[in-house]
Structure formats: C-alpha cells, structure tokens
Amino acid sequence: MKKILVIHGPNLKLLGSREVKVYGKVTINDINRALSAIAKSKKVSLEIVQSDHEGGIVELIGKAKAKFDAILINPAAYTHTSVAIRDAISAVDIPTVEVHLSNIYAREEFRHTSLIAPVVMGQVSGFGKMSYILGLEAVISLIK
Ligand code: DQA
Numbered sequence: 553m554k555k556i557l558v559i560h561g562p563n564l565k566l567l568g569s570r571e572v573k574v575y576g577k578v579t580i581n582d583i584n585r586a587l588s589a590i591a592k593s594k595k596v597s598l599e600i601v602q603s604d605h606e607g608g609i610v611e612l613i614g615k616a617k618a619k620f621d622a623i624l625i626n627p628a629a630y631t632h633t634s635v636a637i638r639d640a641i642s643a644v645d646i647p648t649v650e651v652h653l654s655n656i657y658a659r660e661e662f663r664h665t666s667l668i669a670p671v672v673m674g675q676v677s678g679f680g681k682m683s684y685i686l687g688l689e690a691v692i693s694l695i696k
Contacts, residue, residue, distance in 0.1 A: 553597050554695050556688070557620040558587060559609060560602040561628030567653075575653050578681045586681060587624075587688050594692050606634055613640035622691045623648040624684070631656070631666045642671040647694040651687035652677040 560580060563570060568579035584600050591598045599620070603609050609630065616623060623641070625648060630637050641648050648671070655678030656663040669675050673694060676683040 553595060554621045554692075555597045555599065555619060556591070556691055556695075557612065557616050557623045558584075558598055558600040558688075559612060559623065559625040559627075560600070561609065561626055561630050562604040564626060564628055565602050565604075574659075576680050578653075583681050583684050586685055590685065590688055590692075594696075596692055596695075606630055606636060609634075610636050610640045613637065613644055617644045617646060620646065621695045622646055624651065624687050624691050625649070625668070625672075626651050626653070626684070627668050631668050632662055634667060638667045638671050641668065647691065648672045649687045649691045649694075650675040651683040653680050653683055654678060 565580050567575055568577055580602060587598060601612060613623065623646060627634065627637055627650065650666065650668050650672045656666065657677065666675065674690060676687045679686065
C-alpha cells in the first residue's frame with residue numbers, strides 16, 4: 553500500500569477559532585477526517601502530523617524518503633520564509649503537493665511568494681478544506 557505523509561505547518565491546530573473570516577470554521581480534525589476517508593476509499597495509507605517547528609518539519613521531510621511515497625504539505629507561514637523546508641523537499645525528491653486553505657495570492661503581498669512552490673509538483677490554494685482534498689487526489693494520482 554502506498555504511504556503518504558501529510559504535514560500541517562504552524563498554527564494550523566488553531567483552525568476553527570483562528571481568523572475565522574479567512575480560514576472559516578473548519579478544524580484540523582475535520583480536515584483529517586476527510587483526508588482519512590479518501591485514503592481509505594483509494595486504499596492508500598496516511599500519516600498526519602502537525603508541527604509548529606520549522607526544524608521538526610525539516611527532519612520529518614528528511615526521513616520521509618525511506619518511509620513514504622509522497623508528501624502533502626500545508627507549510628503555513630513557513631511557505632513564505634523557509635529555505636530550509638524548500639531545501640528538504642528538494643533533497644528528498646519525492647512527489648510533493650503544496651496546499652493552502654486561503655488564496656495566498658489574494659492576500660497581503662508577503663504571502664504572494666511561496667519559496668516552496670518551485671520544488672513541488674503543484675499547488676492548490678484558496679478552496680478551504682477542499683484544497684486539501686484536491687491536493688490529496690493529486691498526490692494519489694501522481695503515485696498510482
Ligand atoms: C496558509 C496561508 C499562509 O499564508 C498562512 O501563514 C497560514 C495558512 C493557508 O492555508 O491558507 O498559516 O498556509
């Protein structure tokens with residue numbers, strides 16, 4: 553069975569109460585439940601992790617090559633700042649899809665740049681929980 557690592561970046565465990573006008577009322581548990589249901593129906597396995605720590609995310613990605621066939625990541629604020637996460641994705645060279653709940657290109661200018669986008673297969677941005685669902689479908693189609 554193919555294995556996919558799902559990484560939620562910083563502050564995403566606060567979804568549901570965090571900036572509801574931007575992110576809606578969906579919680580990380582709602583997202584994880586939806587992803588797990590898709591994984592079950594498509595017969596892939598998921599490991600889902602949330603981390604607020606850049607170094608922790610870098611470590612997870614660095615170890616992913618041995619264990620996972622693909623990565624689905626919402627790097628959250630690190631999208632716009634982290635050369636380290638970008639380099640880790642580039643180094644492991646396994647299919648990775650980047651997702652964002654909000655449309656980062658319709659928000660503040662500092663969010664318009666993703667340091668991650670050039671090293672992933674593609675990006676889904678702006679569809680709330682559906683960004684993760686579309687991202688997971690894309691990841692599965694890349695590895696099947
Ligand atoms: C986000 C967008 C980022 O700019 C922001 O820092 C986040 C969440 C999103 O899912 O829309 O924390 O990645």
